[in-house]
Amino acid sequence: MINFxxxxxxxxxxxxxxxxxxxxxxxxxxxTIKVVHKKVIFWEDHYFRLMASMRMLRMKIPMEFTLEFLEKEILKTVDVLEGVASFRVRLNVFRKDGGLYTPKTNAINYLIEASESNYKTKETYEIDIFKDFYNYSGLLSTIKTNNRMLNTLASIYANENDLDNCILVNERKGVVEVANANIFIVKNNIVKTPALTEGCIKGVVRGKVIDLLIKNKDFTIEETVISPFEIQKADEVFITNAIMGIQAVTKYKKKSFNTDLAGKLHASLKVLQITGI
Structure with a gap:
């Protein structure tokens, strides 16, 4: 069933x-939202990112689009799928029909679709660089628009080359993210992730992991510029999104990584999903 x-x-x-x-x-x-046992995971973060994105794109936000209203609509959609505990939900907002580049209206439609989510973290996970096209830096790249052609091409490249994922780089050859997730690298006690100014999606789980690391006295977190060469020198690499949570990367080119911190953060994130604290 689809909620239109x-x-x-x-x-x-x-x-x-x-x-x-x-x-x-x-x-x-x-x-893209995870729902487990009728609980919408990190819903406030998703909601406020959606509102900020709609304002940035000059979409008219309906009066009824409250936090409570959209949560109710999401749960109404998943309720029809009986016997399923964990869901992957996509909430899509698009401007109403009409116009060429200039729309006839800024009013919107919304569509919610849900499917069973059974992602399990993989023991081995290999990535490489996608070099064919750039993910251009800038504020527009930080929001999840329907234009995902670069991500599609990178995913096709990964599939053709027996990879699990591909790293996207910007016009300055800096690391941005992977095709479907944010990326973190670990060297000694310093954890780095690309700054939003590099063009990466402002991921909800990315934000949660940053918060966890800020509270961890054993590590320093930096949002910064990352060169692809730094990945080869890293002790550990992991990626994050709303569905997988945290997935450790085990191989990049000829370099293999340990997965210690990723495992610990994945466990902490699960607790955070349950408690919301």
Missing amino acids: NGELLFKENIKLTTDNRGFKYGDGIFE
Whole structure:
């Protein structure tokens, strides 16, 4: 079932026209959200990121788009899938039909779809650089728009080369993120992740991991510029997103990594998901 503007419909009954702006111009944004046992994980963080993104893209935020309203709509959507404990939910917001580059209206539609989430962290996880195209730095790159062509091409490249993921770099050849997640590197007691000014998505779990590391006296966290060469010198590399949580990277080119910190943070994140504290 799909939730389209509050109405639950079978997929085959969803009618998006050829004037749909998300289809024609990528004029939409989305949140990928994990729901476990009818609890929307880190929902406040997702909600406030969505609101900030809508304002940035000059979308008209409906009066009913409160934290409580959208949470209720998400839970209404997952409730129809009986016997499932963990869900992957995509909340998509796109401008209503009409116009060319200039839209006829800034009013929006929303669509919520849910599927079972059964991601399990992998014991081995190999990545490499995707060099064909750049992920350009800038504020627009930090939000999750419908335009994910670069991520699609990097994922195809990973699949063709028997990789689990690919690192995206910006026009300055700095590390940005991987195709579907933020990235962290560890050297001695310093943990680095690309700054938002490098063009990475402002990930919800990225923020949670940064908070965990700030509280950990054994490590120093830096949001900064990262060269691909630093990855080869790292002791540890891990990636984060809302569905996987934390996935340790075990291999980059010929370099292998340990997974100690990633394992500890993954356990801490699970506690955070349950308690919300």
